[in-house]
Amino acid sequence: MKLVIRNGRVIDPKNKIDKKVDILIENGKITKIGESSKLRPGDVTRSTITIDATGKLVTPGLIDMHTHLREPGREDEETIASGTRAAARGGFTSICCMPNTQPVIDSVSGVKFVLTTGSQEGVVNVYPIGSITKGQKGEELAEIGKMRIAGIVGISDDGKPVMNAQIMRRALEYAKMFNLPVISHCEDLNLSLDGVMNEGFTSTILGLKGMPRQAEEIMVARDIALAELSGGKLHLAHITTRRSVELVRQAKKRIKVTCETAPHYFSLSEEDVRGYNTNTKINPPLRTKDDIEALGEGLADGTIDCIASDHAPHLDVEKDLEYNMAPFGIIGLETMLPLILTNLVRKKILSLNQAIAKLTVNPANILGLEKGSLSIGSDADLTVIDLNLKKKIGNEFTSQSKNSPFIGMELKGFPVVTIVGGKVLMKDGELI
Amino acid sequence: MRLKHKDLLGLEYLDREEINLILETATPFKELFTRSVKKVPPLRGKTVVLLFYEPSTRTRISFELAAKRLSADVLNISASTSSVAKGESLIDTAKTLEAMKADFVVIRHSMAGAPQILARTISASIINAGDGTHEHPTQGLLDMFTIWEKKGRLSGLKVAIVGDILHSRVARSNIWGLNKMGAKVYVVGPATLIPPRIEEMGVKIFYDLDEIIDELDVINILRIQMERQKENLFPSLREYNEIFGITDERLKRAKKDLLVMHPGPMNRGIEISSSVAEGSRSVITEQVTNGIAVRMAVLYLLAGGDSRGMKR
Numbered sequence A: 001m002k003l004v005i006r007n008g009r010v011i012d013p014k015n016k017i018d019k020k021v022d023i024l025i026e027n028g029k030i031t032k033i034g035e036s037s038k039l040r041p042g043d044v045t046r047s048t049i050t051i052d053a054t055g056k057l058v059t060p061g062l063i064d065m066h067t068h069l070r071e072p073g074r075e076d077e078e079t080i081a082s083g084t085r086a087a088a089r090g091g092f093t094s095i096c097c098m099p100n101t102q103p104v105i106d107s108v109s110g111v112k113f114v115l116t117t118g119s120q121e122g123v124v125n126v127y128p129i130g131s132i133t134k135g136q137k138g139e140e141l142a143e144i145g146k147m148r149i150a151g152i153v154g155i156s157d158d159g160k161p162v163m164n165a166q167i168m169r170r171a172l173e174y175a176k177m178f179n180l181p182v183i184s185h186c187e188d189l190n191l192s193l194d195g196v197m198n199e200g201f202t203s204t205i206l207g208l209k210g211m212p213r214q215a216e217e218i219m220v221a222r223d224i225a226l227a228e229l230s231g232g233k234l235h236l237a238h239i240t241t242r243r244s245v246e247l248v249r250q251a252k253k254r255i256k257v258t259c260e261t262a263p264h265y266f267s268l269s270e271e272d273v274r275g276y277n278t279n280t281k282i283n284p285p286l287r288t289k290d291d292i293e294a295l296g297e298g299l300a301d302g303t304i305d306c307i308a309s310d311h312a313p314h315l316d317v318e319k320d321l322e323y324n325m326a327p328f329g330i331i332g333l334e335t336m337l338p339l340i341l342t343n344l345v346r347k348k349i350l351s352l353n354q355a356i357a358k359l360t361v362n363p364a365n366i367l368g369l370e371k372g373s374l375s376i377g378s379d380a381d382l383t384v385i386d387l388n389l390k391k392k393i394g395n396e397f398t399s400q401s402k403n404s405p406f407i408g409m410e411l412k413g414f415p416v417v418t419i420v421g422g423k424v425l426m427k428d429g430e431l432i
Numbered sequence B: 001m002r003l004k005h006k007d008l009l010g011l012e013y014l015d016r017e018e019i020n021l022i023l024e025t026a027t028p029f030k031e032l033f034t035r036s037v038k039k040v041p042p043l044r045g046k047t048v049v050l051l052f053y054e055p056s057t058r059t060r061i062s063f064e065l066a067a068k069r070l071s072a073d074v075l076n077i078s079a080s081t082s083s084v085a086k087g088e089s090l091i092d093t094a095k096t097l098e099a100m101k102a103d104f105v106v107i108r109h110s111m112a113g114a115p116q117i118l119a120r121t122i123s124a125s126i127i128n129a130g131d132g133t134h135e136h137p138t139q140g141l142l143d144m145f146t147i148w149e150k151k152g153r154l155s156g157l158k159v160a161i162v163g164d165i166l167h168s169r170v171a172r173s174n175i176w177g178l179n180k181m182g183a184k185v186y187v188v189g190p191a192t193l194i195p196p197r198i199e200e201m202g203v204k205i206f207y208d209l210d211e212i213i214d215e216l217d218v219i220n221i222l223r224i225q226m227e228r229q230k231e232n233l234f235p236s237l238r239e240y241n242e243i244f245g246i247t248d249e250r251l252k253r254a255k256k257d258l259l260v261m262h263p264g265p266m267n268r269g270i271e272i273s274s275s276v277a278e279g280s281r282s283v284i285t286e287q288v289t290n291g292i293a294v295r296m297a298v299l300y301l302l303a304g305g306d307s308r309g310m311k312r
Helices: A080-089 A108-121 A144-150 A165-176 A201-206 A213-230 A242-251 A263-267 A289-300 A336-345 A352-357 A361-367 B016-032 B058-069 B081-086 B090-099 B114-121 B137-151 B169-180 B237-244 B274-278 B284-302
Strands: A002-012 A017-026 A029-034 A049-052 A057-060 A062-067 A092-097 A125-128 A182-184 A234-236 A257-261 A382-392 A410-420 A423-427 B047-052 B073-078 B104-109 B125-131 B158-162 B184-188 B204-206 B218-221 B259-261
Touching: A002 A352, A002 A382, A057 A352, A062 A080, A062 A361, A080 A092, A080 A108, A080 A410, A080 A423, A092 A382, A092 A410, A108 A125, A108 A144, A144 A165, A165 A182, A165 A213, A213 A234, A213 A242, A242 A257, A242 A289, A257 A289, A257 A361, A263 A289, A263 A336, A336 A352, A336 A382, A336 A410, B016 B137, B016 B169, B016 B284, B047 B058, B047 B090, B058 B073, B058 B104, B058 B125, B058 B137, B058 B284, B090 B104, B090 B114, B104 B114, B114 B125, B125 B137, B125 B284, B137 B169, B137 B218, B137 B259, B137 B284, B158 B169, B169 B184, B259 B284
Parallel strands: A002 A049, A002 A057, A062 A092, A092 A125, A182 A234, A234 A257, B047 B073, B047 B104, B104 B125, B158 B184, B158 B218, B184 B204, B218 B259
Antiparallel strands: A002 A017, A017 A029, A057 A382, A382 A410, A410 A423
């Protein structure tokens, strides 16, 4: 089967391509990239599917390195089937799922379950992340090596920190053997205890218990120190504060450490908690305008390597509660790219090339995935983006959950085609 | 003049004119209490639901009396927060009350923001009777009414709020209200019980009451909750009493006409000594009486009453 994508502006940060070229796909692989005139008569035949990308952007398939798919255990909130479809609708061709399911993905059987279900019921590439410790209890190391052989691409106790520094040190040392990144959820649980939002003036007037920014920053600093001690490969999940960015910026001068942030942290602030909308309840919490500025600086200068969704589905019945009682987390797969394009690219905080790199080659490098580029011979995972498409976010999500604070917001720049392994999964916002 | 809102969710959302209106409207209602017939008809045929998710005696009874003296029908619903976790959600309860055509829902809840959830879910007027550590607007109003009645003004007065500011909705409502009315507010308490960045609300923080005691016009003493000690917010009740407890000794340097207030219930011998509570400066029992008048004013005004209606 052949597919040709014509007349689009192709951006491939890995191969430093940014020009108007056509892309030929054969049998699920990229076989040719070149100007229209360079395609030979035999390249495009009657049976070739043509996608006209005139006026649009064509990029390597986007990668979300931080997703919660909820299966196994909470299939009412999301399944691998529904979550991967939400990913496809959001322009993502590869996603990494966090292990905090029920049961926790802390063994080979769990990893196999995710991989098998992913290939049978999922529509995009699913890469499992295994837990650092058994049951994510922070007490004993999980079978990291066996899970690596089974196919994990990283380890994380995401949702919780590894509070014991000695265990975190051992995890970093041990995972180093397999070149596996240790993805850290930075939160000092004693400091953040019972908190539901950022600690500050807004939490004071709303009467909500705050989580001080230091709960995150102390752990960022600790984990950087432990990465130095162990020589391990540290990746910091969802960083949100100015100090966290600065700590990583300084650390990068000495050691290899990577980090990500999520779109809500540069799109919303603690002010949005006013009104007690539980779709603003996220951990780590929404911070301040100053932090948003710092995240922009960190993204621009490369301190922040990736942007990830932290897609965390919860049902309406779980979220339609008093602020204190609602669970943390929001969905993000279907709003991530428009938020990046609207709030970073359009505001000239990031160039298109930078933004696309943070969704393709950078996460691929951190996780060691052979994805995220348009190299000849690579898997034909691509995303076509219409930078001028304006839409108001409604509550028709492909995700089984609707817990988004962005409903009602008008954004500009949406994915219009998602292709995985040469197969068109989404066109004009509709799944095929 | 009328109130601009359907609900009373907090004093943050009222302006100076609205607060004045409530205080002025409360005066004729208070006069009513001296008569043998204390009941007037403005809320006849209206239903007031008292939805209490947290145990409360004085606030609930005060609202009940206020509603009954306005001739409303009153329905009491009390639920413990623990049973809510298992049972019906707040939103479903709200919808049930809507279906029963309640005109007012007075809600007390242990979690901040619960009245907001009700207010955006149903059309009844919602009155916040205390939500978590957020606000307790009618307490703030009755405290201001008490001060205003005794001093004849609020503007320019110096008011100290002493105790656990961190967990106090009474403190927050008082700060919003008093600031809007032009009073100067100090908060005094252990550093661990002062909320972050509260000075941005326009208050000054003191850890030593003696520094300001001689200039105060009002001291509002908050209840110190025993369980805070277990959370390591202060070492012991006796230490708290020694440093922050209000005693005759501490008040020696205070103005003669200092008003001593407490929203109750009191821990005598901890945050306030019995002799101060019973002393000549104390207006603590009067606060209770005023609470009914102020709540009548709030119900009356939210029902659409205007400033002229109750004046004779």
